[in-house]
């Protein structure tokens with residue numbers, strides 16, 4: 001059977017399993033109510049998913065398409081605009097493009113991790129993001145190009161792109177593959193491909209073109225394992241243009257890590273996070289409740305350990321999901337593993353979420369695995385809403401970044417307050433500088449690392465004697481560069497003010513330089529603000545006042 005036929009069957013299978021007739025039936029009822037003038041959230045609440053929780057918006061879109069396709073309804077762009085998820089995607093100012101690397105081995109042997117030969121380790125072919133990789137034969141150029149076209153088709157600005165490279169363990173791939181993969185992503189962003197017969201441009205060349213390209217890269221994320229992070233690896237990641245690293249922490253208990261065959265220790269995780277922090281990378285950790293050997297109570301204690309020194313910038317809470325193609329399935333069959341119920345998970349996450357410090361963002365509270373793959377335990381992918389509902393009833397709000405983002409609301413510059421949240425991490429001192437509205441919403445923030453004597457040496461020449469800006473993030477509906485919209489935080493000069501404050505603090509604390517981990521497409525922004533090109537970072541000298 002040819003590849004195309006296999007893929008078409010796979011797609012049919014995916015469509016059929018993703019949207020059961022009962023789900024589509026329910027979605028049609030929701031749509032009928034919205035057409036009759038009811039609020040989307042209210043209609044969703046009145047007709048929950050047959051599997052429990054709320055129906056996801058993509059199910060509504062599928063039901064809408066079905067009705068229009070059959071000619072039962074006329075196309076209704078206004079209805080479509082209301083049920084689409086599109087406003088959320090670019091509210092944080094940047095459009096994300098996810099690309100998958102080819103199927104490849106992973107040095108990990110984690111018992112909960114699914115294996116599917118068609119996919120890079122840990123991904124399933126019916127996960128929404130992962131499916132696109134398969135469709136495009138894992139070709140980076142094709143994946144980026146198609147995603148850009150799709151974003152443009154629904155009216156998103158695509159001038160600022162965060163590239164999210166997914167797939168097993170990045171550092172396990174061959175280095176020439178890594179470089180080729182990233183170069184091809186940049187070529188797609190640059191809308192420039194070398195003509196056949198001509199030599200391919202180098203990575204540095206395509207990066208340099210991207211500084212002024214139609215789609216500038218404002219962030220580059222890879223995912224890897226803690227023990228792969230060594231000083232030499234930091235420099236390599238920087239050369240590729242990486243700004244953010246996702247790692248599986250999964251647990252902060254060596255016993256649990258060993259039981260689940262994670263193949264690394266908590267000490268290695270500490271070391272990896274400290275090295276990444278010292279090199280200015282943003283750090284995203286995955287944490288998994290309900291691993292083999294854990295209980296809801298041990299998970300609560302485990303979660304608290306995240307904030308003792310590791311202090312990730314972002315987390316993804318991925319409750320263990322029991323999948324047939326993972327080794328854990330055998331443990332379950334022998335009665336050695338029991339998945340938590342949905343209610344147990346809601347209670348657990350509602351307990352820990354309000355303890356998350358204000359400098360951290362919770363990106364997800366459940367992995368987007370279509371429920372048909374889950375053998376037993378929670379099947380709801382809408383767990384975040386359930387948890388938020390529970391928190392509302394308890395009166396214990398979460399203060400993480402995601403729960404406080406201004407989300408496209410108008411920002412009155414005059415009313416903003418500048419906060420400086422200071423905390424120790426990785427041997428140094430972190431400053432989470434943020435602009436906060438009178439109602440405690442977050443209009444923008446900057447992460448400043450002041451390395452200390454106990455910070456691990458990174459061996460990066462640009463960072464000798466330097467304080468490091470790891471992130472500058474300003475919220476507001478993503479606008480094309482150069483377009484000003486009154487009240488949009490992104491263009492109200494907040495970034496410049498935060499950088500000024502970081503500079504003042506660094507100078508005051510005696511640092512001779514201020515370095516910034518700049519994505520390729522934001523280099524010009526910093527160059528205009530007095531930073532100069534170093535080897536792998538942009539650096540500003542901070543002469544001592546009076547010199």
Ligand code: SF4
Nearest residue numbers: 106108110113122168
């Ligand atoms: S390291 Fe990640 S991808 Fe590799 S086996 Fe473990 S969970 Fe799966």
